Amino acid sequence: MLGRTANGLYWMFRYIERAENIARLVDAGLRVSLTRAGSSDEDWHGVLESAGVREAYSEVHDKMTAADAVDYLLRDRANLSSVMSCIEAGRNNARMVRTALTRETWEATNEAWIDLKARMSRKLKAADLPELIGVIKHRCGLIRGAFHGSMLRNEIYNFARIGTFIERADNTARILDVKYYVLLPSVSQVGSALDNFQWESILRSVSAHRSYGWVYDGEYQASNIADMLILQVQMPRSLAYCYEKIVSNLRYLSEDYAGERLTAHDTADAIRTMLKRGSVTEIMDQGLHEFLEDFVYRNNQLSAEISDGYRFYQ
Amino acid sequence: MELRFYLRQLRMVLALPSTLYSYGQKKGNASLAFDEMLTAENLPRPPYKDYHEWYAAQDTAHLIRKTQDAENIFRKTGITFAVYGHADSSEKLIPFDIIPRIISAREWRKLAQGIEQRVLALNAFLDDIYHKQEIIKAGRIPRELIEKNSAFLPEMIGFKPPGGVYTHIVGTDIVRTGEDQFYVLEDNARTPSGVSYMLENRETMMQMFPELFTLNKVQRVEDYPRLLRQSLAAVAPPGCKGKPRVAVLTPGIYNSAYYEHSFLADQMGVELVEGSDLRVLDGKVQMRTTRGYEAIDVLYRRVDDDFLDPLTFRADSALGVPGIMDVYRAGNITIANAPGTGISDDKAIYSYMPEIVEFYTGRKALLENVPTWRCSEPDSLKYVLENIADLVIKEVHGSGGYGMLVGPTATKKERADFAEKLAAKPGNYIAQPTLALSTVPIFVNKGVAPRHVDLRPYVLVSDKVKIIPGGLTRVALKQGSLVVNSSQGGGTKDTWVLED
Numbered sequence: 001m002l003g004r005t006a007n008g009l010y011w012m013f014r015y016i017e018r019a020e021n022i023a024r025l026v027d028a029g030l031r032v033s034l035t036r037a038g039s040s041d042e043d044w045h046g047v048l049e050s051a052g053v054r055e056a057y058s059e060v061h062d063k064m065t066a067a068d069a070v071d072y073l074l075r076d077r078a079n080l081s082s083v084m085s086c087i088e089a090g091r092n093n094a095r096m097v098r099t100a101l102t103r104e105t106w107e108a109t110n111e112a113w114i115d116l117k118a119r120m121s122r123k124l125k126a127a128d129l130p131e132l133i134g135v136i137k138h139r140c141g142l143i144r145g146a147f148h149g150s151m152l153r154n155e156i157y158n159f160a161r162i163g164t165f166i167e168r169a170d171n172t173a174r175i176l177d178v179k180y181y182v183l184l185p186s187v188s189q190v191g192s193a194l195d196n197f198q199w200e201s202i203l204r205s206v207s208a209h210r211s212y213g214w215v216y217d218g219e220y221q222a223s224n225i226a227d228m229l230i231l232q233v234q235m236p237r238s239l240a241y242c243y244e245k246i247v248s249n250l251r252y253l254s255e256d257y258a259g260e261r262l263t264a265h266d267t268a269d270a271i272r273t274m275l276k277r278g279s280v281t282e283i284m285d286q287g288l289h290e291f292l293e294d295f296v297y298r299n300n301q302l303s304a305e306i307s308d309g310y311r312f313y314q
Numbered sequence: 315m316e317l318r319f320y321l322r323q324l325r326m327v328l329a330l331p332s333t334l335y336s337y338g339q340k341k342g343n344a345s346l347a348f349d350e351m352l353t354a355e356n357l358p359r360p361p362y363k364d365y366h367e368w369y370a371a372q373d374t375a376h377l378i379r380k381t382q383d384a385e386n387i388f389r390k391t392g393i394t395f396a397v398y399g400h401a402d403s404s405e406k407l408i409p410f411d412i413i414p415r416i417i418s419a420r421e422w423r424k425l426a427q428g429i430e431q432r433v434l435a436l437n438a439f440l441d442d443i444y445h446k447q448e449i450i451k452a453g454r455i456p457r458e459l460i461e462k463n464s465a466f467l468p469e470m471i472g473f474k475p476p477g478g479v480y481t482h483i484v485g486t487d488i489v490r491t492g493e494d495q496f497y498v499l500e501d502n503a504r505t506p507s508g509v510s511y512m513l514e515n516r517e518t519m520m521q522m523f524p525e526l527f528t529l530n531k532v533q534r535v536e537d538y539p540r541l542l543r544q545s546l547a548a549v550a551p552p553g554c555k556g557k558p559r560v561a562v563l564t565p566g567i568y569n570s571a572y573y574e575h576s577f578l579a580d581q582m583g584v585e586l587v588e589g590s591d592l593r594v595l596d597g598k599v600q601m602r603t604t605r606g607y608e609a610i611d612v613l614y615r616r617v618d619d620d621f622l623d624p625l626t627f628r629a630d631s632a633l634g635v636p637g638i639m640d641v642y643r644a645g646n647i648t649i650a651n652a653p654g655t656g657i658s659d660d661k662a663i664y665s666y667m668p669e670i671v672e673f674y675t676g677r678k679a680l681l682e683n684v685p686t687w688r689c690s691e692p693d694s695l696k697y698v699l700e701n702i703a704d705l706v707i708k709e710v711h712g713s714g715g716y717g718m719l720v721g722p723t724a725t726k727k728e729r730a731d732f733a734e735k736l737a738a739k740p741g742n743y744i745a746q747p748t749l750a751l752s753t754v755p756i757f758v759n760k761g762v763a764p765r766h767v768d769l770r771p772y773v774l775v776s777d778k779v780k781i782i783p784g785g786l787t788r789v790a791l792k793q794g795s796l797v798v799n800s801s802q803g804g805g806t807k808d809t810w811v812l813e814d
Contacts, residue, residue, distance in 0.1 A: 003602045004591050095392070095567045098576040099586045103391075110392045155604065257605055310604040 001100070001155050003311035008097035009156060010163035010312070015090035016109070017167040019083045020140040025050055025175070026073050027133050028204040033066055035197075044069035050178045050205065053081055070129065074136075075120040083136055084120050087113050100156045108146040112139035155256050158249040159310075165249075166303050169242035170296060175205045176229055177292040183222040184288065196220050202229070206237040226288065227280045239295065243272040246302075253310075262309035267302045271295075348492045348752045349764055350415065361418040361812055364529050369413075377412065377757060380522050384410050387518050393510070395570050409805035410515060411756040412522070415767060415787040416530075419814040425496060425771070426781045428681030429486050431671060433773050436503055436658045438674035440480040444470045444654065454669050463663075464711070465656035467619065469626055473643055475652040477549035477776060482614075482650035483542070484773040485509070485786075488681070490752040497684045497749065498667070499768060503659040504651060505616050508786040508806075509772050510574040513538060513581075515808040516784070531813040533783035538772065539581035541780055546612045546650055548776035553598070553646035558611040561585045561601065563592075565617055565633045575616050585610075589617070594637035599647045612648040613638075619653050661710040661744050662688065685747060689740040698745040699736065702729050705745040706796075707736065720796060722748055751796055754807065756789060766790045768798050769809065783811035 029047040041064050048054040051073060060078065061068050075084045091113040098106055116139060119132055151157050176183075182198040199220045203209040208228060215232065216224040233240045247268050254261050283291045307313060351362045358366035385407065388394075394405040417425075442448055443460055450457050460466055485506025487499040516535050520527055543560060550558035564575035566588050579586035591601045592610070600607040615622065621631040626639040641647045657663065663670075665686040671679035687694035687705075698705060702721050709717040719732040736743050753764035771785035787807040788798035798804040 001604050002585060002587065002591050003604055004588065005585075006604045092567060095572070095576070099580040106392070107390050111390050114389065159604075260605075311602050311606070314602075 001159075003313070005097045005100050006155070006159045006310050007307065007312035008093045009100060009159040010306070012090050012093035012097065012109075013160045013163035014167040015086040015093065016140055016143055017164045018081060018171065019086035019090065020137060021168070021171040022051055022073055022081065022083050022086065023133050023136040023140075024207060025205050026070060026129075028201050029069075030129060030133075031204055032197075032201050041065050041069070046178055047073070050175045051081055052174060053079055067126070071124060074124060074132070084116060087116050087139075102146070102150040104146040104150045105143065108139075108143045112143060115139060153252075155253060158253045158256075161249045162246055162306065165242040165245045166299060166306075168237055169239050169246075169299050172206055172229055172237050172239060172242070173292050173296050173299070175202065176226070177289060177296070180288045180292060183226050184284075195222075199225050208235060208237065211235065223280045223284065226283065230283065231275060231278060231280065240272075240275040243268065243275055247272045250306075262305065264302060264305040264309050267298070267305055271298055271302065347750045347764070347766065348490065348495075350490070350752050350754045350767075352755070361416040361421075365414065365416060365526070368526060368529055374759075374761065378759060381412055381757060383522060384412060384518050387521065388514070391514070393514050393573055395573065408511065409791060410518065411789060411791075411805050411807045412519075413755055413757050413762065414519065414526075414808045414810045415754045415769075416810045416812065419812055422533075422783060422811045424494075425488065425681070426783075428496070428498075428679070429488075429771060429773060429781055430779050431675055431677070431680050432486065432498065432501065432667070433481065433484050433775060433779055435667075435671040435674045435679075436484070436501060437478075437480050437775065439670050440652075440655060440658050441474070441478065442674070443657065445472065445474075449670070449673055452673070454673055455663075455666050459662060459666075460657065463657055463660060465619075465654070465660050467654035467657075469639060470652070470654035475549075476551045476645070476648045479549050479650075479775050480652040480655050481658070482545060482549065482652075482775055484775065485770045486773065488769045488771070489684075489749060490767075490769070491749050492752075496681060498681050499684060500661075500664065501659040501667070502770070503655045504618070506770070506772070507571045507574055507616075508770055508788075509538060510577040511806050512772065512782075512784060512786045512809065513577075515786075515806055519808045530810065532810045533813055535782050535784040538782050539578060541774055541782070542578070542614075543582040543584065545774040545776040545780065546614055546648070549648050549650070550611050551645050551648045553644070554611040559584075559609065560612045560614065561587045561610045563587055563589070563613050563615040563617055565589075565621070569616075571616065578614075589631075589633045589635055592635040592638075594635065594641055597641060597644060597646055599635055599638055599641050610647065612650065614650045619656060622649070622653060661708055662690075662741075665744060684749065687745040689736060689743040689745060694745075695736075695740045698743075699733055702733055704748065706748050707732065707743055707745045710742050710744060720748065723794075723796075748796065754787070754789065756791065756805070756807075763793065765793070766796050766798065767807070784809045 025047055029044060032043050044064055044066055045054060048057050048069060053072070056079060057069070057072050061072070072079050073082055076082045077085055077088075079085060080089075091109050094101060094106060094109045101109075116136065119135065124132065147160065151160075179198065179202050182195060182202075199222070200209055202225060203212050206229060212220075212225070212228060215228060215234070228235050229238050231240050232238045233244055235241055250265050250268050254265060351358060351366070353359060388407050388410060394407055439449065443450070443466070447460075449455050450460060481503040483506060485502040485508065487502065488496055489499050490496050512535055546560050547558045560582065561584055562575055562579040562582075564572060564586055566572065569575070576586055585601065587601050587610075592599055593602070593607070594600070595607055598609040599613065600609050617633050620628045621633040623634050623636060623639045624631045625636045627634075638647065638649070639653070642649055642653075664683070665688050667683050668679050671677075687698050689695045689698055689707075698707065702719075703724075705721045707719045707721070719728065721729065724732070751766040751768065754767050755762035756765045767787050767789045769785050769787050772782050774780040774782075787809040788804045789807055790796060790798045791803060791805045795803075
């Protein structure tokens with residue numbers, strides 16, 4: 001496969017994943033503003049922070065308002081991580097690697113772009129947001145479904161999957177890092193209404209507020225929430241789950257390429273081992289924030305090693 | 315009136331195609347043109363007989379819906395093209411008309427013979443002007459017309475491309491003016507585009523109206539990608555050992571024909587590469603893969619000559635491969651079409667095509683040329699300036715319907731401005747009479763209306779010549795318009811060649 005094609009697939013799926021994650025973040029943000037007594041527009045700082053665009057936002061907006069923040073996150077093309085920008089970048093990458101995709105996968109991607117472009121061509125009304133967010137998740141789900149249902153399990157599949165999970169791990173780690181302070185033992189008092197509320201919002205951002213109950217019997221507890229998002233391999237957006245997938249997709253690639261192992265394989269293995277053996281207590285002792293910062297750094301490093309090793313650019 | 319009764323009446327009106335299906339009073343200025351479907355008495359001509367009968371039984375509302383369906387299919391598949399200079403609407407659909415253009419087996423045989431003769435003559439001509447130049451020595455073509463032409467590449471002199479083939483893919487533009495009157499309008503011998511529309515139009519028609527294909531025996535066009543791959547593999551370079559590796563070279567996703575490039579690569583099952591994927595290593599053109607560099611043997615390039623090799627041609631080109639011309643000359647890659655073929659479809663050369671065909675095949679051309687005035691010749695220039703209102707004047711190097719004047723529809727001012735340009739650089743222009751291009755009906759919301767068409771069949775040349783039975787029919791959607799180019803508001807139709 002062309003290095004450029006591998007690159008296109010990797011980024012196509014990173015962008016689709018990012019679009020969906022941003023939609024989840026906005027969803028959780030809206031939920032906060034609905035349910036929390038005395039909620040203020042300031043809450044959107046945290047959402048923008050999780051999306052990694054807080055600074056960029058303040059460069060174009062003087063004030064923080066819910067409407068501006070939502071618009072910036074969903075449809076502003078000046079924001080390279082807005083849902084619309086991501087869908088467009090994903091679709092442009094798909095066009096570039098069109099020959100590597102099945103017709104179904106391509107059409108699902110193209111239709112997502114056509115549909116969302118039409119829906120976001122005008123300023124968004126607050127009343128339309130729940131439906132729009134539903135459509136974004138739905139469209140991303142269709143792309144994923146078409147991809148799973150129709151693509152050969154070969155190198156194409158593996159590069160796409162690696163892109164998906166590198167992006168997802170990065171997003172989950174950022175969401176946690178923005179809110180890490182509400183999970184710190186010193187601050188949290190079990191059962192306080194405020195904490196419950198913050199914690200639920202974290203879980204909502206990764207669509208895990210329901211599954212949490214199945215895994216940890218109901219009560220919100222800071223250490224359990226950290227455990228779920230970092231170490232729980234059954235949870236499809238946890239760091240541990242992402243690394244299970246990254247490691248196995250990298251292994252398939254290596255098997256496909258006559259056993260060739262690259263630096264990326266060692267890096268991914270090391271991260272996976274760290275997540276497999278780690279415990280929440282250790283992580284908290286070491287410092288949750290420091291742990292997450294280090295993780296995001298290593299995750300990026302792995303991404304760079306993959307693009308070098310498989311000749312994405314040179 | 316009772317509602318149910320009213321609705322039935324309404325449906326009867328909508329379903330009265332026999333009255334809707336004549337052009338009635340609205341033939342307008344197309345009325346002088348030959349209509350391929352209907353005679354002057356509004357009766358269907360033989361190839362359209364079955365279709366006409368089928369159409370008469372259709373409900374107009376149903377066909378309107380089908381037109382919408384077709385548009386959705388094209389949009390969702392992403393069969394779009396970019397119009398340069400339209401930043402806001404960077405991707406557009408080419409309008410598709412649901413009424414097919416139908417050609418009988420007999421008509422097609424005649425066309426195919428003429429096209430084959432012409433394509434063989436083009437290749438012989440290219441071989442000659444890059445080697446012995448006998449046609450110049452024989453005084454049939456002025457030397458400066460070749461050697462001073464920017465499409466003539468001195469780099470190709472004395473070099474024989476693999477298999478002796480210059481024009482691997484040709485799209486011959488043909489227009490019709492009467493029952494048996496066909497003219498070649500242009501020979502597209504560089505990188506003719508549009509073949510993906512031929513294939514997608516057929517695919518769409520088969521999806522929407524499967525019953526039509528049991529009613530009519532239509533010759534297949536679907537084999538094109540397979541034949542193209544075979545044809546390219548058949549002219550692998552001498553340096554290729556084993557199975558030839560084919561790739562399509564595209565300028566990238568922002569090119570107006572990018573959809574077609576990816577479509578063809580996908581259908582052939584070969585890599586779609588960009589200049590940045592390629593480099594010359596160990597005397598071969600190689601592509602950067604996830605496992606390292608791998609050699610390519612045959613490159614179907616959709617990049618113009620000028621951009622092919624920055625070391626040989628335009629130094630600022632980022633679309634090509636530095637050094638590819640050296641690899642080519644060393645016999646280690648086939649470039650399709652060969653560099654320098656543009657000289658054969660140059661509009662200045664076009665007027666010499668009857669002589670060219672006769673010179674190389676020893677026979678009169680089976681397909682006629684449109685009479686052409688070369689404005690470089692003083693007598694012709696005089697004639698053209700005097701008759702500017704009746705002529706179509708084209709730039710010798712122009713394409714896509716840009717830089718031309720359609721005399722009869724131009725305003726006085728446009729004519730005067732153009733006459734000035736023409737007088738300043740007469741050598742840049744040729745002129746042709748405005749032909750009464752044939753019409754084929756298109757479907758409009760009220761029924762049908764005649765519109766002018768042309769036809770681009772596709773020809774593959776390797777050790778043999780293959781002409782795909784069909785082609786791309788382009789149709790001018792505006793009433794009375796003669797400009798069929800997609801960049802100028804033209805549409806397309808599925809083109810059927812019937813079996814005997």
